Amino acid sequence: MNAKLNHADWKALAGEVRFETRAFIGNRFVDAAAGETFATINPATGETLARIASCDAADAEVAVRHARDAYERGDWSRLAPGRRKQLMLRLAELMEQHKNELALLDTLDMGKPVTSSLGDMAGAIGCIRYNAESIDKVYGEVAPTGEEALGLVLREPLGVVASIVPWNFPLMMTAWKIGPALAAGNSVILKPSEKSPLSALRLAQLVQEAGFPEGVFQVLPGFGHTAGKALALSMDVDCLSFTGSTGVGKQLMQYAGQSNLKRVYLECGGKSPNIVFADCKDLDAVASNAAAAIFHNQGEVCIAGSRLLVENSIREEFVERVLAHAETMQPGDPLNPDSFMGAIVDETQYKRILDYIRQGVEEGAHLRTGGEAVSPIEGGLFVAPTVFDGVTDQMTIGREEIFGPVLAVFGFDTEEEALRLANDSDYGLAAGLWSQDIDRIMRVSRRLQSGQVFVNNWAGGDMTVPFGGVKQSGNGRDKSHHSLEEYSELKTVWMALSPASR
Known part of the structure; x- marks a missing residue:
């Protein structure tokens, strides 16, 4: 399926592809609690591709509960780094095997050229692999103390991370968000754009196939003013990561202040x-x-x-x-x-x-x-x-x-x-x-x-350098080890030591 395809091949594949339309909550594909759906449309033809589960606050509450339970159980947050690495690399392998299908879903959903979508897939797969390989290479610190104490600086996962991603690079932006958040040991709830949910739901199938523990990764399709707002206002979401417009970014920061002061990382508009x-x-x-x-x-x-x-x-x-x-x-x-x-x-x-x-x-x-x-x-x-x-x-x-x-x-x-x-x-x-x-x-x-x-280039860079802006373009950074830092918490452990006997 990964051979180079021509125009006729892609058209034939588009006629055969099947869409997952349900939310992925608690390791199961389910309809929205209210039974609501929305249409996702191919903008190149005007054709309705599918009707997708339209989640709202009730679905968000269930997803957050599953994510919190998974975090507290330690199925992922306390899993040995080497094992988390294996599962994420397995996910990257599955994405590689299905990259043509994933690229096609983004092309059908939001109208981008399939060649561009294939490039996005390479970036998305590379991102998951990069973060997987980083898991067992991030160290804590030992503070420079005297003999009377031992000071440790530990890195721990934040808990529950909600990632709200845009429609223009659906799966690549998803990888940029979930890659470091999962690598750091968090439970992740993904809210894809209502304009491009198909690849996120297919990714959920691959996560399930890779063997991730229940509740560690969930997909909540729906609208920003329903599902997105509910996640932003949740008292049990510890971090909100968003890429989209500056206006929505400002609103999400207000929701964080109205709830639990969750961390908010924003990559917003630009006029470069x-x-x-x-x-x-x-x-x-x-x-x-x-x-x-x-x-x-x-x-x-x-x-x-x-x-x-x-x-x-x-x-x-x-x-x-x-x-x-x-x-x-x-x-x-x-x-x-x-x-x-x-x-x-x-x-x-x-x-x-x-x-x-x-x-x-x-x-x-x-x-x-x-x-x-x-x-x-x-x-x-x-x-x-x-x-x-x-x-x-x-x-x-x-x-x-x-x-x-x-x-x-x-x-x-x-x-x-x-x-x-x-x-x-x-x-x-x-x-x-x-x-x-x-x-x-x-x-x-x-x-x-x-x-x-x-x-002397435009848009150069790879996974080793951070991506993000200043002023009203936001405050967070995707890519590089700096993104891993954003999804982890520092904990200081100060141990008093008994004086050596003399």
Whole structure:
């Protein structure tokens, strides 16, 4: 099943795939307590794929109870690190065996190109493996005391972790959240987006097959204002990890304050600047990267390079090159491995993107390409790659996160002006800069108000480096050993020692 597939193969597989539609609670697949369901729709065709169990507060309460019982029993929290490692590696093996199916589920659910989904699967599997291998390599500390005492610093799991994940990278974001939380010994309740629940429910089947103890991992499909809110307000959830909009992130922090002061880790919105200096190397390659930085995944990317800042001396030539590359990145059938862009996730987001485009035109930005809906598949939700030039920091499209294939181009004359434009944002998730001047690279990297800076690349990195933002882009970090630290608690043990006999 893992052989390279062509367009016809993917279409055939899509006709054969079966969907799990029930919640996974207490190691069983069950309907929602109230019997409610919601439709998950293929945005490339408008077809209803399945009706999914719509969980609410009653289901959340049951799931939290199972998670707490599992934690207290120690089935996972006190399981030998080597055994936890084996089970997580087994899960990664099963994900590898079913990676085509998992990729297909994400493509059908949210419209992303299947080639992109396969890349996500590689990232998700790598994340589970990385965290599994980390389990028996994280040590506590011995404090530097005198002979009269022994000071130990232990790392313990937090308890029950609720992970609320977005729809744009459904399974990869899931892995980023649950990987370190499980590795640290916590019980995890996953609330997938109602726009993309299918791969999470398939993952639950693989967790069950891998032999995880009951209650250690559960999946609660449903809406944010029902299932998500209930988890955030629960007095028995110890940690809430969220990726999504800044507005929802703020609301979740309020819920934490209204309940038990649970830890809240947020990865929220972005309006990332991508700065191109005139001394950059290979202008065409940089332009290709700049186009991909915004049009990959239909622009539905938290770190999308949506603000392109170009030094004015090369701006005209550079924008022409970006336009040429944008022309090659048109949306197509998500099941075609050759499609660079797919469908917009749902009608709400589709209309939102088109509204922003209209607003850009009304506010005086120069529409250079795109700006309209296209129809590679009848009934689908597709938007052409769109480029606005002459954008200012007062325009809405230059300040607000659109989450679609819309690029806003700014010009600048000096390094200071570039920094002012880049940092003039509520967000600080990612930033990029292109230059051959190492002194400039170091100066600008240090002064950019961003959780991550990509130099002469966009979106580079692997599991060894943390991912997250500053300002209203959030406060947590996914990936690397730093994420393991977030899902564990420090405990100090101070042992008084009897004085040595003399």
